[in-house]
Amino acid sequence: MSAYPKTSALMQRGCEFLGSETAILCGAMSWVSERNLVSAISNGGGFGVIACGAMTPDLLDAEIAGTKALTDKPFGVNLITMHPMLFDLIAVCARHKVSHVVLAGGIPPKGSVEAIKAFGGKVIVFAPTLALAKKLLRSGADALVIEGMEAGGHIGPVATSVLAQEFLPELSADHLVFVAGGIGRGDMIASYLEMGAAGVQLGTRFACATESIAHENFKKAFFRGKARDAEASVQVDPRLPVIPVRALKNKGTEEFTAKQREVAQLLDEGKVDMGEAQLQIEHFWAGALRRAVIDGDVENGSLMAGQSVGMVTKEEPCAEIIASLMQESEAALERR
Known part of the structure; x- marks a missing residue:
């Protein structure tokens, strides 16, 4: 020192x-x-x-x-x-x-x-x-x-x-x-x-x-990533609260936004109740961090990263x- x-x-x-x-x-x-x-x-x-x-x-x-x-x-x-x-x-x-x-x-x-x-x-x-x-x-x-x-x-x-x-x-x-x-x-x-x-x-x-x-794939995604690639998750509908999470954008983050729209529409059409709708949103990312970190699935897993990733x-x-x-x-x- x-x-x-x-x-x-x-x-x-x-x-x-x-x-x-x-x-x-x-x-x-x-x-x-x-x-x-x-x-x-x-x-x-x-x-x-x-x-x-x-x-x-x-x-x-x-x-x-x-x-x-x-x-x-x-x-x-x-x-x-x-x-x-x-x-x-x-x-x-x-x-x-x-x-x-x-x-x-x-x-x-x-x-x-x-x-x-x-x-x-x-x-x-x-x-x-x-x-x-x-x-x-x-x-x-x-x-x-x-x-x-x-x-x-x-x-x-x-x-x-x-x-x-x-x-x-x-x-x-x-x-x-x-x-x-x-x-x-x-x-x-x-x-x-x-x-x-x-x-x-x-x-x-x-x-x-x-x-x-x-996983090697997880690390390589970080090496490729730039500050602007580490995005905060977006909440599509106020009825379906989403705690913001910053992660590298990938197929999974795009599908999560689409999933929110799909569930909001089901809610509008009365096909699901509020509890079921919120559960579907919560379950979307279940196990996603492990998929990316341990299994190396960097497309569908969650690549949690800060903006310093660049x-x-x-x-x-x-x-x-x-x-x-x-x-x-x-x-x-x-x-x-």
Whole structure:
């Protein structure tokens, strides 16, 4: 770290909180952020995070144990707040003495933050608004991630740069705030650190790391992709809510738009009721991420990617990705 004195100084709070050499977290990507990638990121000086997603407690138990076998560095676990077995998953994290738990996908249910803190875990949360961020931090959250619409996967409506200007001046003096969404180079990391961020979170850049188990076809789609190819899903009819997801456009995204139109017409004609219509929309993408990441079906699967995908041009080991980000950040700070 002595090679990056300016960046290291600005990251110090984040590094002390995470217990890692750099305050660079990996976003939790379902099917991608598993033991191989998570351990490689932590071993490379970053902070890996297991994506629990829809895992059962037994599967998470095995994944944490598998990660521990590959690294003795700290790593976190990302839990979805609406998971029906959330408290059982927290109990698994407690048994393994997981140092950091990220609660994502909505407001943490009552008692969840307390359950994590009870076994000594640190709690990281997401917040789309400043008011909610302040409430969560008052309620015991230890750190916050602000994620802009440039990110891959499920997204909010506001750009990272706007969120950073809104949140950091208000919160960074007294709280740990990590910035995510659209970060592909170290120059941008330097900017957010100067604004008061404790660190950053990247997903898209790590999805194609050498250690990522993502299918060769999935990685090649990223290498071909440009920023404008990573599009947010469109909601065709207000009666059929669609949570925006950013992914590379393919046959599947086009068919999803067509499916929405088809279901809306069935609804208009009284051929399906509202419940059935919404179910059809929800089921369309079931298993789509796995099809792309694991099976390599890049036409019909979901290629969740952030707009920084245009900066992902080759397969690199995690340690090299982290080193290059730190070098770029340091060079940017030196120039100033």
